[in-house]
Amino acid sequence: MDTADVVTAYWDAVGRRDWAAHGAQLDDQVVYEAPQSRERVRGRAAYLRFCTEGFPGDWDVMLVKVVAGPYAAATEIRSTEDGRSQPAVTFFDIKTLGYSKLINRITEYWPDPYEPPAGRAGLAERY
Amino acid sequence: MDTADVVTAYWDAVGRRDWAAHGAQLDDQVVYEAPQSRERVRGRAAYLRFCTEGFPGDWDVMLVKVVAGPYAAATEIRSTEDGRSQPAVTFFDIKTLGYSKLINRITEYWPDPYEPPAGRAGLAERY
Numbered sequence: 407m408d409t410a411d412v413v414t415a416y417w418d419a420v421g422r423r424d425w426a427a428h429g430a431q432l433d434d435q436v437v438y439e440a441p442q443s444r445e446r447v448r449g450r451a452a453y454l455r456f457c458t459e460g461f462p463g464d465w466d467v468m469l470v471k472v473v474a475g476p477y478a479a480a481t482e483i484r485s486t487e488d489g490r491s492q493p494a495v496t497f498f499d500i501k502t503l504g505y506s507k508l509i510n511r512i513t514e515y516w517p518d519p520y521e522p523p524a525g526r527a528g529l530a531e532r533y
Numbered sequence: 534m535d536t537a538d539v540v541t542a543y544w545d546a547v548g549r550r551d552w553a554a555h556g557a558q559l560d561d562q563v564v565y566e567a568p569q570s571r572e573r574v575r576g577r578a579a580y581l582r583f584c585t586e587g588f589p590g591d592w593d594v595m596l597v598k599v600v601a602g603p604y605a606a607a608t609e610i611r612s613t614e615d616g617r618s619q620p621a622v623t624f625f626d627i628k629t630l631g632y633s634k635l636i637n638r639i640t641e642y643w644p645d646p647y648e649p650p651a652g653r654a655g656l657a658e659r660y
Contacts, residue, residue, distance in 0.1 A: 410602075438657075440649075440657075441644075442644050442647050443646070443648060444646075444659050444660045445649055445653070445657035445660075447656070447657045447658070448658075455656060456656045456657055459652075460656045460657070471605075471640075473602050473605045473607045473624065474600070474602050475601050478598075478600045479600060480600045495644075497598055497607070497609060513598075513609070515620070515622055515644040516647075517569050517622075517642040517644040517645075518647070519569050519570070519571075520645070521570060522570040522572055525587065526583070526587045529583045529587045530572035530573060530574045531572070531573050531574070531575075532571050532572060533572075
């Protein structure tokens with residue numbers, strides 16, 4: 407498995423709620439940080455609890471983009487619930503342990519929509 | 534120059550307001566998209582105008598993270614103005630043209646702070 411495979415398997419497992427497969431991608435000492443809300447979770451067990459109990463609801467997740475280097479990756483996903491779509495951008499640090507690669511650090515952003523400032527009108531088209 | 538060098542030079546040029554160096558990293562047909570505000574800018578000239586006229590003010594920019602694959606990269610920066618710090622996450626598609634690599638597509642997010650939902654209290658520490 408290369409780095410791109412690890413993060414693809416991570417989101418695949420999240421989408422299927424396969425927490426055993428999801429946990430298998432994570433280092434024991436994984437640290438999750440959400441800089442926007444200043445939330446931090448330490449360790450695989452606590453992070454699995456955060457994922458399963460912290461995000462209730464009937465959401466879907468779609469992997470949009472993967473950028474993968476040898477020891478790190480970044481993904482863009484769209485999460486959809488009740489017809490509302492929300493992007494998330496996630497950075498992963500990845501540790502090689504023998505033949506396996508484990509996610510060691512996760513930094514995640516959930517950007518919300520905003521209106522551009524008035525001074526930017528005319529400098530970009532809207533879509 | 535590899536992909537990491539291209540995006541590092543991009544942010545270095547932005548920080549120095551060196552728009553000639555910045556433009557030299559960009560493909561003629563570069564497309565910039567900001568999915569949160571649904572802004573799109575097409576072409577190098579229009580994008581340079583967006584950068585120079587669309588972001589007035591006395592900001593600083595610091596490159597925090599680079600993830601680089603062979604044809605794509607992702608960066609995290611912190612932009613600081615009047616003591617207020619704001620992260621941005623940027624995805625780059627990169628095109629190889631002979632010996633040079635040019636940025637062909639940019640997708641950028643400017644995530645704002647938020648308070649975690651009540652149901653997540655106890656699942657994460659705050660920092």
